[in-house]
Amino acid sequence: MPYLIATCAPESAVVAHKELRRVEAAVAVDAWLDDGVALMTAPDPAAFAATLAADPPVFVRHLAPADLTVPLTGSSADITSLADAVAATYLPQIAANLALDRPWQPHAVQVRLSNRATHPYTRYALAEPLRELLAQFGPEDVRHPQQVLAVYCAAEQAYIGLWPTARCLSDWPGGERRFARTPEQISRSEFKLLEALDLFNLAWPTQGHALDLGAAPGGWTRLLVERGLTVVAVDPAALDARVAALPQVEQWRGHAETFLTGSSDVFDLVVNDMRLDARDSARLMLRAAERLRPGSPALMTLKLPQARIEPVYHRARRIFAEAYTIIGARQLFHNRSEVTLVGVR
Numbered sequence: 210m211p212y213l214i215a216t217c218a219p220e221s222a223v224v225a226h227k228e229l230r231r232v233e234a235a236v237a238v239d240a241w242l243d244d245g246v247a248l249m250t251a252p253d254p255a256a257f258a259a260t261l262a263a264d265p266p267v268f269v270r271h272l273a274p275a276d277l278t279v280p281l282t283g284s285s286a287d288i289t290s291l292a293d294a295v296a297a298t299y300l301p302q303i304a305a306n307l308a309l310d311r312p313w314q315p316h317a318v319q320v321r322l323s324n325r326a327t328h329p330y331t332r333y334a335l336a337e338p339l340r341e342l343l344a345q346f347g348p349e350d351v352r353h354p355q356q357v358l359a360v361y362c363a364a365e366q367a368y369i370g371l372w373p374t375a376r377c378l379s380d381w382p383g384g385e386r387r388f389a390r391t392p393e394q395i396s397r398s399e400f401k402l403l404e405a406l407d408l409f410n411l412a413w414p415t416q417g418h419a420l421d422l423g424a425a426p427g428g429w430t431r432l433l434v435e436r437g438l439t440v441v442a443v444d445p446a447a448l449d450a451r452v453a454a455l456p457q458v459e460q461w462r463g464h465a466e467t468f469l470t471g472s473s474d475v476f477d478l479v480v481n482d483m484r485l486d487a488r489d490s491a492r493l494m495l496r497a498a499e500r501l502r503p504g505s506p507a508l509m510t511l512k513l514p515q516a517r518i519e520p521v522y523h524r525a526r527r528i529f530a531e532a533y534t535i536i537g538a539r540q541l542f543h544n545r546s547e548v549t550l551v552g553v554r
């Protein structure tokens with residue numbers, strides 16, 4: 210049976226697997242190549258991935274093709290044998306497509322190495338000859354590729370495939386959306402918001418009034434101000450002094466429950482990263498909805514207990530859906546035991 214590689218957060222392996230089996234009962238895990246990285250068999254991996262991409266899963270972060278397997282020796286000779294195998298398999302396919310007037314789409318070469326094996330080369334060293342092979346068709350577009358040549362190196366075998374990025378559920382290898390740290394950054398949580406904006410392709414308001422529930426130390430508040438919004442930052446804990454000093458920020462020291470009872474402000478956006486039971490947090494989003502203009506976006510992180518990820522997630526999602534039309538839900542690379550939920554009031 211043909212292969213594909215599915216990636217999720219290691220702690221969500223069971224629920225991610227169930228999620229895939231609900232879509233296609235015949236898919237099965239053949240082996241775990243790394244924590245959260247499953248080699249799966251499926252009757253038709255490309256069709257299966259296309260079905261998933263049309264209605265993306267929550268806990269599966271990334272899918273990669275694995276049409277071609279190449280044995281690895283654990284020596285630097287693997288670099289040449291991978292390049293030779295790719296050239297022999299894909300160059301004729303690409304030539305045939307070009308002959309049929311199917312234009313070459315911007316591509317990226319994405320190489321991953323399992324942490325469960327020791328490889329005597331880096332992923333850059335493996336990728337280099339593959340990049341040279343594909344460069345004849347067009348320049349690599351690492352950020353927004355339309356198709357990817359994906360290589361996953363386990364201990365004794367490399368799994369390779371070439372398919373449209375849309376089937377991968379993320380433009381990034383393994384769904385690992387990386388951001389550079391900046392001197393202005395306040396918290397690691399900022400990456401969660403940036404990743405969500407990118408993954409869900411969200412059109413945020415660039416002016417207006419935002420409500421940030423569970424704002425401290427202020428990373429999300431800072432990003433919202435940077436995008437042109439004024440922000441009411443609600444948290445019993447203090448904001449970082451740099452954020453508190455911003456003229457666009459009103460700090461409200463206390464719990465969201467109290468703020469939502471007292472305030473009569475009207476907002477154009479609400480975000481919520483409160484460290485709170487996911488269901489309680491979703492209930493507070495219903496109260497926040499009463500302060501939101503219709504059509505305004507809302508984003509929250511659902512903090513999920515390790516033991517009952519699925520039921521708590523589904524319950525919290527149903528609560529959130531009482532006031533919002535859900536437009537995206539995903540366990541992001543930067544989420545830890547969380548799911549990010551995005552909706553519109």
Ligand SMILES: C[S@@+](CC[C@H](N)C(=O)[O-])C[C@H]1O[C@@H](n2cnc3c(N)ncnc32)[C@H](O)[C@@H]1O
Nearest residue numbers: 396398423425426427428429464465482483484
């Ligand atoms: C993960 S931190 C938020 C980080 C923030 N998004 C950032 O980028 O800096 C979670 C915050 O939720 C706050 N929190 C927990 N329960 C809350 C509640 N009931 N009301 C308001 N804030 C709450 C905590 O005090 C904590 O500061």
